[in-house]
Ligand code: 5AD
């Protein structure tokens with residue numbers, strides 16, 4: 129059971145959504161592409177890169193997989209249930225393929241590396257398997273399948289950032305867009321499969337990010353979310369090349385895993401890993417560059433890491449009105465021993481210090497988090513420390529999960545997954561109940577205030593209401609009026625709230 133309070137970066141309602149757009153002008157090859165995505169915003173953003181690569185070859189998208197020539201599923205491995213969902217879906221595609229034998233079925237994304245041989249050879253569920261760094265190869269791989277072969281490319285890269293590919297925007301409202309600023313992850317949190325599925329961390333060239341955001345703004349977009357597994361460690365050097373002597377082991381991050389395994393549990397931690405040299409473009413610098421495109425363009429970003437979020441980043445957020453005062457700062461556990469087992473490289477005091485810095489530098493900033501319950505050997509007292517940390521911070525939102533052991537991770541190699549499911553679940557329920565209280569309290573405090581809202585469209589429940597988000601990322605609903613339309617900012621006086629939504633009326637300009 130995963131429980132979460134939805135926001136834009138991990139939108140549960142979008143899981144498995146088919147992504148469609150109009151045909152590329154003048155390039156129709158007569159073939160239809162169906163693509164659906166699971167997992168985080170990064171994966172949805174990757175699907176836009178894939179669609180861009182394939183529409184450029186003349187593919188047209190469809191929302192009906194039964195009539196598609198190429199069916200792609202962009203997968204997530206983060207927890208076991210995410211994988212199970214994809215497997216069930218692949219079985220449905222196999223049934224459709226019986227009626228439409230020319231159909232090419234492909235698996236993209238995080239499950240590709242781990243399950244390639246299972247999907248391709250053992251279960252024969254798919255024709256093509258493509259990892260997150262090999263999307264440029266998709267047109268060739270599809271051709272190979274057309275020639276009767278099965279095709280696979282799961283090579284990870286230390287350089288690929290797709291910087292030059294301008295993603296098509298799928299299912300877009302024309303107002304919010306995600307922009308990838310980096311790929312991969314070097315953190316080696318012991319529970320997490322991402323370093324193995326998405327490879328080593330690399331940052332995208334900053335000017336290509338600014339160009340993409342400027343282009344979005346010129347096309348009417350009013351909010352960009354800068355995406356990366358660990359945006360605070362964004363760093364561009366003019367010499368940002370990987371070493372030619374890198375082995376595939378290094379590209380896959382297996383050298384990092386060996387290092388952590390060899391170090392036992394005695395990592396020194398508590399020093400930001402993030403070091404800057406003269407001339408580097410840091411995340412704080414990048415934020416400023418994007419903020420300067422226009423004061424009318426809102427900037428969000430996700431995800432921050434407590435070990436790397438510097439005061440410089442906080443001052444950049446403070447300096448620009450258009451950088452939203454909202455930070456997603458996953459804590460995972462409130463107990464220092466568990467954090468150490470998780471290899472998070474910070475402890476409870478360090479996290480509290482970062483919260484204090486945010487509150488000091490940007491007092492109005494909203495903070496959200498991720499929490500895992502029932503990690504290996506977590507005691508009842510340690511779980512209580514997570515709850516007391518929640519009381520300390522009063523997060524605005526949280527994504528809350530039961531620990532799910534992932535094959536190949538540091539935790540799977542080193543620790544027993546020894547907390548019974550019933551205990552994990554009960555702890556999760558306690559965390560969720562507390563979060564609901566805190567979210568509601570946070571919203572109640574906003575009743576009577578005026579919030580600047582970027583209108584995104586009609587509310588989910590009624591075409592008589594508009595819905596948008598406040599600077600601090602809370603959904604705000606208010607009556608439709610001729611004075612405003614989606615894509616505009618409006619000041620809304622908050623009159624009441626539910627547990628997750630603010631409700632109010634627009635102030636006349
Ligand atoms: N089990 C449970 N939750 C996990 N997450 C990552 N890996 C696991 C796992 N093995 C959660 C973390 C992370 C979020 C994206 O997913 O909280 O921050």
Ligand code: SF4
Nearest residue numbers: 167168204205206238
């Ligand atoms: Fe995203 Fe992580 Fe899932 Fe991959 S495993 S799709 S990076 S959430």
